Amino acid sequence: xxxxxxxxxxxxxxxxxxxxxxxxxxxxxxxxxxxxxxxxxxxxxxxxxxxxxxxxxxxxxxxxxxxxxxxxxxxxxxxxxxxxxxxxxxxxxxxxxxxxxxxxxxxxxxxxxxxxxxxxxxxxxxxxxxxxxxxxxxxxxxxxxxxxxxxxxx
Numbered sequence: 001x002x003x004x005x006x007x008x009x010x011x012x013x014x015x016x017x018x019x020x021x022x023x024x025x026x027x028x029x030x031x032x033x034x035x036x037x038x039x040x041x042x043x044x045x046x047x048x049x050x051x052x053x054x055x056x057x058x059x060x061x062x063x064x065x066x067x068x069x070x071x072x073x074x075x076x077x078x079x080x081x082x083x084x085x086x087x088x089x090x091x092x093x094x095x096x097x098x099x100x101x102x103x104x105x106x107x108x109x110x111x112x113x114x115x116x117x118x119x120x121x122x123x124x125x126x127x128x129x130x131x132x133x134x135x136x137x138x139x140x141x142x143x144x145x146x147x148x149x150x151x152x153x154x
Contacts, residue, residue, distance in 0.1 A: 027114035034076035035101060035122065035142045035149040048153060050074075057091040077150075079103055079142055081118040092154070095131040101150075102126070103142070122149060 039056075040048040050073050058067040058075060067075060079101065080086045088099045102124040110117040120142040125135050134153045142149055 027111070029110065029114050029117075030144065031110065031114060031117040032079065032081050032120070033142045033144055033146075034078045035120075036139075036146055037075050037077055037150045037152055038148045039073050039075070039152045039154060041154050048151070051154070053092055053154065055091075055093045059089055061087040061089065074148075077101070079120045079122075081105055081107075081120075090132070090152075092131050097128045097130050097132040099128075099132075099135070100126040119143060125150065 038050055039053050041051040042048050052071050052073045054071050055069050056067055056072045056075070057069055058077070060066070060078065060080075066078070077086065077088055077099075082105075084103060084105065086101045086103065088101070090097050090099060101122055103120045103122045106119045106121075107116050108119065109115075122137060122140045122142060125137060127135050131154060132152060136151045136153070137149070138151055139147045139149045141147075
């Protein structure tokens with residue numbers, strides 16, 4: 001192989017790499033939205049009020065830990081796009097509760113770059129009551145509007 005032919009091949013490979021690296025056809029949108037959760041406590045004088053809880057940890061049974069010992073009054077729970085339910089373990093200090101969210105998934109075409117997205121509608125919520133007192137469903141549609149879907153009452 002001659003030096004000139006070798007340089008043409010190298011030049012061609014470099015142009016291909018540069019062209020692929022500069023491709024702007026990427027998806028910068030979410031393809032699924034998490035359930036928005038607010039955490040509330042009841043006081044003697046007022047109705048439920050949004051409350052900061054100390055040492056909150058949360059994880060999904062099929063995923064890794066996504067909140068660890070944080071001070072939170074709101075959180076996002078990622079709903080499964082493959083199953084019709086999502087199960088989470090919430091720990092406040094050392095007390096754990098399990099929350100199972102039953103939901104439907106609807107797949108839709110977003111764009112060529114993003115492919116398909118998923119919309120979830122929450123049907124029912126089952127939970128333990130070790131620390132958690134109740135859960136209310138305020139907005140069944142988990143979508144891009146970031147409206148609160150669930151209220152956790154402690």
